[in-house]
Amino acid sequence: MxxxxxxxxxxxxxxxxxxxxxxxxxxxxxxxxxxxxxxxxxxxxxxxxxxxxxxxxxxxxxxxxxxxxxxxxxxxxxxxxxxxxxxxxxxxxxxxxxxxxxxxxxxxxxxxxxxxxxxxxxxxxxxxxxxxxxxxxxxxxxxxxxxTPGMRELQLTDVEAGIADVFVDIVALAGQCRFSDCRHDTEPGCAIQGSLERGEIDRDRLARWKKLAAEERFNASSLAKRKSVEKSLHKMINAVQKKNRK
Ligand SMILES: Nc1nc2c(ncn2[C@@H]2O[C@H](COP(=O)(O)OP(=O)(O)OP(=O)(O)O)[C@@H](O)[C@H]2O)c(=O)[nH]1
Ligand SMILES: [Mg+2]
Ligand SMILES: [Zn+2]
Known part of the structure; x- marks a missing residue:
C-alpha cells in the first residue's frame, strides 16, 4: 500500500x-x-x-x-x-x-x-x-x-519506530550521548548539543523531534493505563456476573 x-x-x-x-x-x-x-x-x-x-x-x-x-x-x-x-x-x-x-x-x-x-x-x-x-x-x-476525511489533529501513539525513521540522524546521535538517559539539554557529553553547536543539525527540527517523541511517550503511557483500567473493569464485571449467575 x-x-x-x-x-x-x-x-x-x-x-x-x-x-x-x-x-x-x-x-x-x-x-x-x-x-x-x-x-x-x-x-x-x-x-x-x-x-x-x-x-x-x-x-x-x-x-x-x-x-x-x-x-x-x-x-x-x-x-x-x-x-x-x-x-x-x-x-x-x-x-x-x-x-x-x-x-x-x-x-x-x-x-x-x-x-x-x-x-x-x-x-x-x-x-x-x-x-x-x-x-x-x-x-x-x-x-x-x-x-479520507480531513483530520483535525493527528496524534501519534505507538509510532516510536516511525518517529525514529523520520529523525534517523538525530536518533543516531542520541545513541552517542555519554548518558543513556541524556535529555539533550545541558548534559555533558551530549552528542546532539555538540552537533547543534557545529551547525550540523537544525534547531527547529530538533525541537520537533523532542515534541513528537514526548507526545508519543505520553500517549503510549496513557493508552497503557487506559487498557489496564479497562482490563480491571472487565474483570470486575465478569466477577459480578459470575456471582449473579450462582
Ligand atoms: N486552485 C486550486 N484549488 C484546489 C486545488 N486542490 C483543491 N482545490 C480546491 O480546494 C478546495 C478543497 O478541496 P477538497 O478536495 O474538497 O479538499 P479535501 O482535502 O477533500 O477536504 P475534506 O474533504 O474537507 O477533508 C476546493 O474548492 C478545491 O477546488 C488545487 O490544486 N488548486
Ligand atoms: Mg474531501
Ligand atoms: Zn544528549
Whole structure:
C-alpha cells in the first residue's frame, strides 16, 4: 500500500509550512513509516503559489526516503504525476487536513466528479470537512484509491519506530550521548548539543523531534493505563456476573 500525505497552500498562495507545517508532515510520515507504507508528499494548489518549488525544497528535507510532488489538483496533472503509484493492484490513500484537496485529487484521477469537494472558508483558509467518511474507489486499471476525511489533529501513539525513521540522524546521535538517559539539554557529553553547536543539525527540527517523541511517550503511557483500567473493569464485571449467575 502506498500513502500520500499532503499539506496546503492556502488562499493567496500562502503555504502553511512553517514549523507547524513541517511538524504536521512529520506526523504523517512517521505514521506511514510505522505502518510500512510508502509516503509521498503531494503539495497541492501550486497554481495559487508564486514559488512552489521553494516549498517542495522545504518539504524534501523531512526525510530523504520521501518523494515530493508539486501539482495543481484541479488540472490534468495528477493523472500523469501519480501514474507511477496508481497502478493495478496498488492501493493509494490520500491523507491530510481538511481542504487540502484530497477529494479533488480523487476526481482528477477519475476524470469525473466521484467525490464531493467544497471551497475552503474565506476567513481562515480552513477546510469544511466535506468528506465525512472513508471512501474507496477503483480505477479502470485496477488501482484502489482511498479518499479520507480531513483530520483535525493527528496524534501519534505507538509510532516510536516511525518517529525514529523520520529523525534517523538525530536518533543516531542520541545513541552517542555519554548518558543513556541524556535529555539533550545541558548534559555533558551530549552528542546532539555538540552537533547543534557545529551547525550540523537544525534547531527547529530538533525541537520537533523532542515534541513528537514526548507526545508519543505520553500517549503510549496513557493508552497503557487506559487498557489496564479497562482490563480491571472487565474483570470486575465478569466477577459480578459470575456471582449473579450462582
Ligand atoms: N486552485 C486550486 N484549488 C484546489 C486545488 N486542490 C483543491 N482545490 C480546491 O480546494 C478546495 C478543497 O478541496 P477538497 O478536495 O474538497 O479538499 P479535501 O482535502 O477533500 O477536504 P475534506 O474533504 O474537507 O477533508 C476546493 O474548492 C478545491 O477546488 C488545487 O490544486 N488548486
Ligand atoms: Mg474531501
Ligand atoms: Zn544528549
Amino acid at each position: 502506498e500513502l500520500a500525505a499532503d499539506f496546503r497552500i492556502g488562499k493567496s498562495g500562502r503555504i502553511s509550512c512553517g514549523i507547524n507545517g513541517a511538524l504536521t508532515l512529520e506526523r504523517y510520515v512517521a505514521l506511514a513509516f510505522e505502518a510500512e507504507v510508502m509516503p509521498v508528499i503531494l503539495l497541492t494548489k501550486a497554481d495559487l503559489c508564486d514559488d512552489p518549488e521553494s516549498y517542495a525544497q522545504a518539504a524534501s528535507t523531512i526525510s530523504n526516503r520521501v518523494l515530493v510532488e508539486v501539482l495543481n489538483a484541479l488540472s490534468e496533472e495528477p493523472v500523469a504525476r501519480l501514474a507511477s503509484w496508481c497502478k493495478p493492484g496498488q492501493t493509494i490513500a490520500f491523507l491530510g487536513s481538511s481542504g487540502v484537496g484530497k477529494s479533488t485529487l480523487v476526481n482528477a484521477l477519475f476524470r469525473a466528479g466521484v467525490a464531493d469537494t467544497a471551497a475552503i472558508r474565506e476567513d481562515d483558509s480552513k477546510g469544511r470537512h466535506t468528506t465525512t467518511r472513508r471512501q474507496l474507489h477503483f480505477t479502470a486499471n485496477g488501482c484502489a484509491v482511498l479518499d
